[in-house]
Structures are given as C-alpha cells and as structure tokens.
Amino acid sequence: MIGRRGVVKGIGAAIGAVSASAPFTFLPAHGQSRSPASVKGVYAAPGLSFSAIFIADRLGLWAKNGVVVDLKQVQGGPLSMAALTNREANFAGVASSDPVVGWERGIKTLAIGAFTGSLAMQFTARNDWMARTGISPKSPLAERLKAFKGTRVGASTIGGGPAQYMRYLARANGIDPERDIKILAVGFGAARMAALRTNQVDMTVGDAPEADQVELEGYGELFLDCAREVPIFREFPYTVALVAPAFANEQPETVRGIARTLGDANDLFHTKFGQVVDVLKRQFASVPGKAIERSLERDHDSYPRGCRMTQKMWDNNIAVSLEAKMISSRLPTQEGELWTNRYAA
Numbered sequence: 087m088i089g090r091r092g093v094v095k096g097i098g099a100a101i102g103a104v105s106a107s108a109p110f111t112f113l114p115a116h117g118q119s120r121s122p123a124s125v126k127g128v129y130a131a132p133g134l135s136f137s138a139i140f141i142a143d144r145l146g147l148w149a150k151n152g153v154v155v156d157l158k159q160v161q162g163g164p165l166s167m168a169a170l171t172n173r174e175a176n177f178a179g180v181a182s183s184d185p186v187v188g189w190e191r192g193i194k195t196l197a198i199g200a201f202t203g204s205l206a207m208q209f210t211a212r213n214d215w216m217a218r219t220g221i222s223p224k225s226p227l228a229e230r231l232k233a234f235k236g237t238r239v240g241a242s243t244i245g246g247g248p249a250q251y252m253r254y255l256a257r258a259n260g261i262d263p264e265r266d267i268k269i270l271a272v273g274f275g276a277a278r279m280a281a282l283r284t285n286q287v288d289m290t291v292g293d294a295p296e297a298d299q300v301e302l303e304g305y306g307e308l309f310l311d312c313a314r315e316v317p318i319f320r321e322f323p324y325t326v327a328l329v330a331p332a333f334a335n336e337q338p339e340t341v342r343g344i345a346r347t348l349g350d351a352n353d354l355f356h357t358k359f360g361q362v363v364d365v366l367k368r369q370f371a372s373v374p375g376k377a378i379e380r381s382l383e384r385d386h387d388s389y390p391r392g393c394r395m396t397q398k399m400w401d402n403n404i405a406v407s408l409e410a411k412m413i414s415s416r417l418p419t420q421e422g423e424l425w426t427n428r429y430a431a
Contacts, residue, residue, distance in 0.1 A: 122154045123340040129159055129179035130166045131242060132275050132370075133293035134381060135202050135325040136179045138351035138393060140369040141362060147350050153343040161274075162243050170195065170328060177344050181247025182323045182403055183412060189424060190413045196334055197326040197425035198345045199393030201352070204312075205319035206388045207248050209239075210297040211289040211309035212282055223307050230310055231259040240272035240287035247324070248291045254410035255316070276372075282306055295373060295381035302377055313388050318406060323399045323425070324388075338429070345429035349392035355382075356391055392430045400425055 129136045139157065142148055148155045158175075160166050163184035169175040171193055185195045216222050221233040234256055241249040253263040261267065272281035278290050283305050290296065297308035312319045327348055334341045354362050363382055367375045400419040407413045418424060 122149060122152050123337070123343060124154045124156070125176040125340060125344065126156045126174065127158070127177045127179070127344075128166045128169045128175045129157070130161075130163045130181065130184075130246075131293070132159060134295060134366065134370075134378075134385075135206055135293045137355075137362070137366060137389065138199075138201050138348040139179060141351035141354060141365050142347045144365050144369065145351070145354075147347045148343075151343040151347040151350070153340060153347065155344075162246055164245075167193065167195070167328075170330060173330070176329065176333060176340070178328045179325060180328060182326045183247040183250050183407065185326070185328055185424065186403065186407050186417065187412055189417055190415070194331055195328045196331050197323065197328055197395065198334070198341060198429050199327045199348050199352075200323040200390055200395045200399065201325040201327065201348070201393060202313075202388045203321065203323060203390035203395065203399060204314075204388045205251065205316070205322040205324045206294060206385055207251060207291060207312045207319075207324065208294060208297045208308055209252075209289050209291050209310040209312075210282060210300050210306050212285065212287075212306045213304075214285075215288040216307070216309070223309055227310075227315055228259070231255055232261070234259070235261045235266045237289060238268045238270060238287040240270050240278050240281040240290040242271070242274045242278065242292060244269050244271045248293075250410055250412055251312070251319075251406065252291050254406050255312075257409060294385055295370070295377040298377035298380040299373055302374055311384070313385060318402050321396065321399050322402050322406075323395055326395075326425070327393065334429070342429040345393065346431045349394070349431050352389045352393045353391055355386045355389040359386060362386075392427075394427050394430050395421075395425050397421060 129139055143157060160169060163180040166178040166180045167184050167188055170178040185197060188195060219233055221229055249269050256263040256267055270287055272278050278292055279296055279300060281287050282290050289309055300306040329341055363379055367378050370378060397419055404417050404419055
C-alpha cells in the first residue's frame with residue numbers, strides 16, 4: 087500500500103539522497119547591496135503547471151524584481167523538497183501534496199504563491215480502451231469515475247500528487263485504489279505518453295498539454311479535466327512555490343522578489359495571453375504548437391493573478407488530503423502558516 091506512509095518515506099529517502107555537502111548560504115539582506123540577489127530554484131516536473139517559472143525566465147522578469155535565478159528541474163516532489171530543506175535551493179516548485187505531507191512530519195515550509203489555483207490535472211485515455219468499455223469523455227462524470235475500476239493508470243511516480251489525487255477520486259466513488267486500480271510509475275512527459283501509445287496503460291494522469299498532444303496524434307483523448315469538472319478541485323492550489331520559513335524571515339525582500347516575479351508572470355495569462363502562448367511554444371519546442379494553444383485556451387483561468395491563494399483553496403486541499411489518507415489530522419488553513427500572500431504584489 088502506498089498511501090500517506092509511502093509518500094512520507096519517499097520524501098525521507100530523497101532528503102537522505104540529496105547531498106548536503108555544499109548548502110547555500112543566506113543572501114545579504116535587501117538594501118545592503120545594490121547587486122541583484124542570487125537565488126537557486128528547483129521545480130518538480132516539466133509541464134504547463136509551472137508556466138510562471140518559464141515565462142519569468144524567458145522574459146527577464148526576475149531581474150526586474152531584483153533577483154537572479156539559477157533554475158534546475160529535479161525528478162519529482164520529494165527531491166525538490168529535499169533540495170529546499172537541505173538549503174541547496176532557496177525556493178521549490180512542487181505539487182501542494184508535498185508540503186502538506188511534509189508538514190505532518192514536521193518538515194515545515196511556506197507556500198508563497200500558487201502557480202495554478204485549481205487542480206489542473208488531466209486523465210488521458212486510449213481510444214481502444216474507451217471503445218471497449220463504452221465510456222467516453224462525453225459520458226456523465228459519475229460513469230467516467232466508476233470506469234477507473236480495473237484500469238491500468240500511468241503516472242510519473244506512484245507517490246506523487248497526481249497519483250494521490252487519483253486515489254482520492256477513486257475512494258470518493260467507492261473504488262479501492264490499492265486493490266481495484268493498477269497505478270504504474272511510467273515517468274514524465276514523453277515517457278508517460280509513450281506508455282499510453284504502446285498500450286502499457288489504459289490511461290495516464292498528469293499535466294497539460296499531454297492530452298492535447300495525444301489527441302492530435304490520434305491514439306487517445308482528454309478523458310477527465312479535474313480543474314473544470316470536479317467541484318472540489320476548482321479552487322485548489324495544485325502547484326505552489328515554497329520557501330523555508332527561516333529564509334522568509336531572514337530574507338523577506340528576496341522572497342518578495344521571487345513571489346512578485348512569479349505573480350507578474352501569471353498576470354500575463356490575463357493581460358497578454360498571446361505573448362504567453364508564444365513564450366510557452368518556445369519553451370516546449372518539441373510539443374506541437376497546436377497542443378500548447380488548445381491547452382492554454384482551455385485552462386488559462388487556472389493561473390491565478392499574482393499567484394495569489396485563498397483559504398478556500400487550502401480548505402479544499404486539506405479536506406482532500408485527509409480523505410486520501412495522505413495526512414491523519416487536519417492542518418491549519420488560515421493564512422500565515424502553511425501559506426501566505428504576504429510577499430505577493
């Protein structure tokens with residue numbers, strides 16, 4: 087059984103695996119130097135759910151807010167959390183399940199912005215599986231959720247956010263995710279799509295724009311769009327930017343620079359959408375441009391202005407985390423503990 091303990095074990099193992107031999111040192115306080123603050127950032131996966139990072143990087147928004155950022159993608163949330171807690175990174179982009187699980191185990195972090203303010207997670211199903219089951223994207227939501235029983239589902243990891251949120255959906259619909267669903271770790275992006283294309287799995291769970299790319303290639307369809315179709319997921323901090331509380335206390339201006347940069351990037355979804363589409367096409371040059379366009383047109387409301395969060399988002403998050411057995415007791419959802427908009431513009 088994977089469940090909450092499996093996720094916690096994964097985080098613990100990752101923390102041990104990431105070297106702490108050369109931790110970062112805290113930066114000079116704002117005002118002590120005119121030079122931009124140099125910070126290190128990590129993010130857990132490729133995909134549009136971390137768009138603000140890529141937009142900020144390509145449009146030079148970091149420098150406008152007084153920071154210079156060294157970015158690195160790592161394989162999944164546990165390694166991102168490990169880099170943050172070992173002080174090898176100043177901020178981390180992860181699924182919000184990671185800090186929630188960490189908090190219950192005493193690994194305290196602070197979310198300073200939400201890249202996505204709804205659960206922009208998608209299930210993509212093979213055409214032949216849908217034909218065999220008689221269930222399609224046009225079927226009622228309840229029928230599509232019940233169709234999970236007996237399926238092989240490909241996820242990036244079996245303990246990450248998407249797999250955990252799928253377990254929640256299964257349990258909420260009377261399906262035992264440990265017994266009735268076979269969840270397979272098939273990797274990120276192209277590897278996950280390849281698993282679907284070669285019939286290793288019946289459906290995949292992951293981020294945009296995979297479903298649109300699969301549809302264009304003709305072997306599957308977007309089966310379930312969680313952000314638009316599952317009520318509790320419509321207001322939900324799916325992917326978030328984290329810092330260590332000590333870093334926020336000692337370097338508030340640097341943290342403000344990070345949060346405002348990401349917020350400025352998210353604002354462009356609402357003010358210069360065409361420019362965002364062009365930037366992300368360049369970022370994901372190996373993905374058909376049409377897939378990027380379709381995905382962003384459908385989901386652009388999932389990117390909150392300023393990367394700002396609400397208590398309702400976190401109320402929903404904690405409710406789901408409890409039901410999915412990722413945590414065993416309720417965590418605080420009021421602003422100032424798990425999360426804050428204090429550093430946003």
